[in-house]
Amino acid sequence: MAVVLAAAGTAACTLGGAAAGGYVGNRATNGSAVGTVGGAVAGGVIGHELSK
Numbered sequence: 710m711a712v713v714l715a716a717a718g719t720a721a722c723t724l725g726g727a728a729a730g731g732y733v734g735n736r737a738t739n740g741s742a743v744g745t746v747g748g749a750v751a752g753g754v755i756g757h758e759l760s761k
Contacts, residue, residue, distance in 0.1 A: 722757065722760035723753050726753050726757070726759070727749045727756065728752070730748040730750070730755070731746070733752070
């Protein structure tokens with residue numbers, strides 16, 4: 710049970726970071742798809758690392 714809860718918490722941080730990064734990337738590049746995806750990837754990595 711604790712492993713499932715820990716995995717869910719990690720996933721939430723990763724997804725939250727990806728969502729925030731995608732939004733920032735989109736705004737910073739004036740709606741560029743590449744900027745949005747790049748921001749989402751960077752945000753996901755940061756969220757994952759912070760959840761460790």
